[in-house]
Amino acid sequence: MSTLDTATDDIGHDHHGPASGIGRWLFTTNHKDIGSLYLWFSLLMFLTGGVMALMIRAELFQPGLQLVEPGFFNQMTTMHGLIMVFGAVMPAFVGLANWMIPMMIGAPDMALPRMNNWSFWILPFAFAILISTLLMEGGAPNFGWTFYAPLSTTYAPPSVTYFIFAIHIMGMSSIMGAINIIATILNMRAPGMTMMKLPMFVWSWLITAFLLIAVMPVLAGVVTMMLMDIHFGTSFFNAAGGGDPVLFQHVFWFFGHPEVYIMILPAFGIISHIIPTFSRKRLFGYASMVYAMASIAILSFLVWAHHMFTVGLPLVGELFFMFATMLIAVPTGVKVFNWVTTMFRGSLTFETPMLFAIAFVVLFTIGGFSGLMLAIAPVDFQYHDTYFVVAHFHYVLVPGAIFAIMAGVYYWLPKWTGHQLNERMGRLHFWLSFIGVNITFFPMHFIGLAGMPRRIPDYALQFADFNMVASIGAFIFGFSQLLFVWNVIQTVRHGEKAQARAWEGAEGLEWEVASPAPYHTFATPPRVD
Amino acid sequence: MDTARANRRLVIRLLGGSVLMFGFGFALVPLYDVFCEVTGLNGKITRTGAIETVEADTSRQVRVRLIGINNEGMPWEFSPQQSLLTVNPGEMKQTAFQAYNPTGRSMVAQAIPSVSPGVAAQYLHKVNCFCFNAQPLQAGARADMPLLFVIDKELPPEIHSITLSYTLFDITEAQAADNGSAEPDGGSPI
Incomplete structure (x- = not known):
């Protein structure tokens, strides 16, 4: 960035606008372009994974086998999980980080713009490899997104090798993204923007990025061990050679548990922006929010074996992991308390982002409570691998992570596009999603408690009614997402002109720049007091 | 530039951190065996x-x-x-x-x-x-x-x-x- 630009920063300067044609997107190093790429990619993956979810729900509409082969059903559950976790939720958060973090901290761009380009552009290759396995002989991975060995080694379809490479590429992308975000936050802040003045979304991503750097390499390690077991004759997870299948679960969940916080901490950050805006109050308990997120991140490394209560852990282990898990409810409770207190006596309005944010707080808390139930080791022996677990993690991921992403998209869409969104359609989308999500996932608590196992294409007759209800809800939720897609596309193309401060109560540097945000913002760092 | 140097230093450290964690994933294998031996679990x-x-x-x-x-x-x-x-x-x-x-x-x-x-x-x-x-x-x-x-x-x-x-x-x-x-x-x- 030359010093010449600084004088004309506020004027649209075409000579430094985006390049034209496909080259703009292939070679871009602009954080806004890359953010958009991440978000569109994530939307595409969300719809792909959603179609798979609907296939699962269609098969489960009635007992018996109607639509798909059991083998294909297993491929669907596996691919749905992998695509939603690594393709929809994580890239969406990275996209939001790319768009918002530089604008929130008054930086001209990300710290490492070329690496930023690369960390996005390897993702489509990773998912092309993963999805192409569906067409391979022996089919796609069918061992569940947790890919427990030896199911994923000895008994896996040949496509498992492609799956392993896809995971490696996704891991590289995440690690590069995380390094970039940390470097941006630590080195690129505007003068006066001290750490305890950072917007909450920035804080949440700083902590998430450290989690990513700590655990994505462990995931890469565990798939590498699988690769070696399958092709190079090692026996990490093969009992005949002296290995241990339980070792797989320990290493996997050492990654897997922090991973679930990777998928929820940025959501906490987004919600901590939206609730104050539409309550027209400052966020209650800023410092306690930061400490709560940091303690959740640290605790997340000490609880992995609560996914493994039934593998035969000793009593001491069960007790330790049970109480450590329950401890996480304390910082999480602090956060929920702070959000509710922010709304208390606020001047509330209920625009679309706020509706999603409030639904997030309520439904995420339900998911948190079912998590507490699962944390109780003795009762987990009953809940383990039932639909109760499915209900729990969908409550924290769909109305948790996904609702927060949608809230964030609706909230910042006027800033990105310069257009106000269609509020009526947004609210319709909200209510259909809210009702659909609950119809889908709430009955799963009951059928889970009654003993219906997860990942099975057929079930006993007594589960029929609730499964039918859940399937109807899934189709309501699934198809109402088309409203979201339509609304976003319409807002990008036209709409009422948005102000720089698109929402009345919005605070923060991102609302100081024009809407739509100019291609280059904050070439001269703003002064933060 | 100062920021560029600071960025480079940070990137090297963070990359080093992720390489270490990759190693740690493999180190869990013997650690797990040692842990089982010491405690008599498994x-x-x-x-x-x-x-x-x-x-x-x-x-x-x-x-x-x-x-x-x-x-x-x-x-x-x-x-x-x-x-x-x-x-x-x-x-x-x-x-x-x-x-x-x-x-x-x-x-x-x-x-x-x-x-x-x-x-x-x-x-x-x-x-x-x-x-x-x-x-x-x-x-x-x-x-x-x-x-x-x-x-x-x-x-x-x-x-x-x-x-x-x-x-x-x-x-x-x-x-x-x-x-x-x-x-x-x-x-x-x-």
Whole structure:
């Protein structure tokens, strides 16, 4: 960035606008372009994974086998999980980080713009490899997104090798993204923007990025061990050679548990922006929010074996992991308390982002409570691998992570596009999603408690009614997402002109720049007091 | 520029951090074995080899149930000579597992033991066990594979019965590939 630009920063300067044609997107190093790429990619993956979810729900509409082969059903559950976790939720958060973090901290761009380009552009290759396995002989991975060995080694379809490479590429992308975000936050802040003045979304991503750097390499390690077991004759997870299948679960969940916080901490950050805006109050308990997120991140490394209560852990282990898990409810409770207190006596309005944010707080808390139930080791022996677990993690991921992403998209869409969104359609989308999500996932608590196992294409007759209800809800939720897609596309193309401060109560540097945000913002760092 | 230098330093550190964590993932493998050995979890038997004879504690009896399981695809017939033994702690007990290779080819098997309850594993001392070595068997041959063990007198009083299970794996191919000098990864198969 030359010093010449600084004088004309506020004027649209075409000579430094985006390049034209496909080259703009292939070679871009602009954080806004890359953010958009991440978000569109994530939307595409969300719809792909959603179609798979609907296939699962269609098969489960009635007992018996109607639509798909059991083998294909297993491929669907596996691919749905992998695509939603690594393709929809994580890239969406990275996209939001790319768009918002530089604008929130008054930086001209990300710290490492070329690496930023690369960390996005390897993702489509990773998912092309993963999805192409569906067409391979022996089919796609069918061992569940947790890919427990030896199911994923000895008994896996040949496509498992492609799956392993896809995971490696996704891991590289995440690690590069995380390094970039940390470097941006630590080195690129505007003068006066001290750490305890950072917007909450920035804080949440700083902590998430450290989690990513700590655990994505462990995931890469565990798939590498699988690769070696399958092709190079090692026996990490093969009992005949002296290995241990339980070792797989320990290493996997050492990654897997922090991973679930990777998928929820940025959501906490987004919600901590939206609730104050539409309550027209400052966020209650800023410092306690930061400490709560940091303690959740640290605790997340000490609880992995609560996914493994039934593998035969000793009593001491069960007790330790049970109480450590329950401890996480304390910082999480602090956060929920702070959000509710922010709304208390606020001047509330209920625009679309706020509706999603409030639904997030309520439904995420339900998911948190079912998590507490699962944390109780003795009762987990009953809940383990039932639909109760499915209900729990969908409550924290769909109305948790996904609702927060949608809230964030609706909230910042006027800033990105310069257009106000269609509020009526947004609210319709909200209510259909809210009702659909609950119809889908709430009955799963009951059928889970009654003993219906997860990942099975057929079930006993007594589960029929609730499964039918859940399937109807899934189709309501699934198809109402088309409203979201339509609304976003319409807002990008036209709409009422948005102000720089698109929402009345919005605070923060991102609302100081024009809407739509100019291609280059904050070439001269703003002064933060 | 200052920021550029700071960025480079930070990137090197963070990359170093992720390489370290990649290594840590692999370090978990031996760490996990060490942890199991130290705590005696996971039903892994760590006490093997010759032992000083001690007087048996005749006031106490422990039931030892023996189980032989074939891993998937293993065609051998494999079962304990006696499926239930009554043992006094401190007493040296000899028994055997019978194996029969019904196929028309020579095969090599490896038995992997497991003890339940897991805490009992550290009180089970195997003086000699067929699971210490790979077991070759000619086509159509039969063998009695010996097991010689002592239960420690220190066995907690609340444990009245111990299950000792062996799973038999077909390692013919792996043996052929490694030319009989296999050093299995992730700890030795005791």
